[in-house]
Amino acid sequence: MRQTSSVLYIAVDALIPIRGKCAPRFDEFTAALDQAGIPAVWLTSRSRLQFDDPRRKHGHIHPFIAEDGCGIYLPEGYFHLRPESAVSRSRTAATRRLGRFTCVPVAVSLPAASDALETLSEDTGVPVVNLRSLSPRELVQNTNLPQREAELARQRDFDAVFFFAGVGEQDVQRFLAEGRKRKLQFRRHGMLWSISIGASVNLCIRGLSRLYDRALRYHARTVGIPFCERTILLEDGKSEQSSPDYPDTTKAHRLILQEADIWDQLLDTLTA
Secondary structure, eight states: OOOOSEEEEEEOTTTSOSSSOOOTTHHHHHHHHHHHTOOEEEEOSSOTTTTHHHHHHTTOOSOEEETTTTEEEEETTSSOSOGGGGSOTTOOOOOEEETTEEEEEOSOOTTHHHHHHHHHHHHHTOOEEEGGGSOHHHHHHHHTSOHHHHHHHTOOSSOEEEEEOSOOHHHHHHHHHHHHHTTOEEEEETTEEEEESSOOHHHHHHHHHHHHHHHHTSOOEEEESTTSSEEEEEEOSSOOOOOTTSOOOTTSEEEETTSTTHHHHHHHHHHO
16 A cells, blocks of 8 residues: 555545536546545445446545445455454444455444334334335336446445335424434435444544554544544535534535536645
């Protein structure tokens, strides 16, 4: 691994959408990061299988955090270290081999989330539909994705993706409140939701940062989303869904995504 002063953690779902083009000049920015020797850890709500094509297309060779903080995925031979100690001391999690990656799990693996979703629905009387229960045709209709992409969207390692079946906002909030009492995590993505047990972007970043420190034999500054030592917020002028996993960002260094030289500004910030 090359010597570096920083490790960048960057949420990429808005920059690399499932359908359509990626943000202008984003590929140039990632190439500049590689040239500067700055690893970029991508964070996504998508699954490992969904993320395969974007990583290949954009030449991403570094670890990534998937399913909204459910697990860390390490490319084969990336660290040449045993990552078992990367997770929080309060948790015990053995690494798993998933596809071409070594996974450091933070959340509880499926089917735990699916079982918790079913139990919560029964206990609250709020009907939900798990994507895994849909026929291929129903899956395409409810995700608005082509069949292959829709199928990948429901193949998860940790969280379960679902939607509410014709209920009002009051019932939705009652369902979420009861779920949070049971220590369940929820994320909203348009009309779809995900449910997980133990997911934490915070723990993923802390664990991966320790792995970088061990591999480099010194501490590389973490830059990116909250929980990092230096926070940069890329704003697009749209309101974001609040989440208990993301604290206040009032002290973040803010950059406007639509500005023509946004990636130059960000690179200058990283290398300053």
